Amino acid sequence: MGKLYYCSECKRVLKDNEKCEYCNAESIKELNYGTPVNVIGSKLKGKVLKIKDNMVRLIIRDENNSKFIKEYELEKLRKIL
Numbered sequence: 001m002g003k004l005y006y007c008s009e010c011k012r013v014l015k016d017n018e019k020c021e022y023c024n025a026e027s028i029k030e031l032n033y034g035t036p037v038n039v040i041g042s043k044l045k046g047k048v049l050k051i052k053d054n055m056v057r058l059i060i061r062d063e064n065n066s067k068f069i070k071e072y073e074l075e076k077l078r079k080i081l
Helices: none
Strands: 004-007 028-031 036-039 045-052 055-061 067-073 077-079
Touching: 036 055
Parallel strands: none
Antiparallel strands: 004 028, 036 045, 036 077, 045 055, 055 067
16 A cells, blocks of 8 residues: 655646656645545546555446446546645
8 A cells, every 4th residue: 555645736646745747846745545536538536445556446436326446547647626
C-alpha cells in the first residue's frame, strides 16, 4: 500500500510529494482512500479503494447505481474538486 499525492492547482495525481510534474507547482497534498477521482479521457468517476505501486483501484457506479471495481494507472487519474 503506497501513498499517492495530488497537485492542488491542476488536480493531477502524482507519485512523489516534491513538485508537480505537469504544472511545476509545489502545493502537493496526500490522496486519501475514499477520495473522488476522475478518469482522464472518459466520463467515469469513482472513489479510491486501494493503492498499489502505479495502479489505483476505484469503486465506480454506473447509471443503474450498481458498483464495480476497476484498476487504472495513476497517470490517467485526476482529483475531483
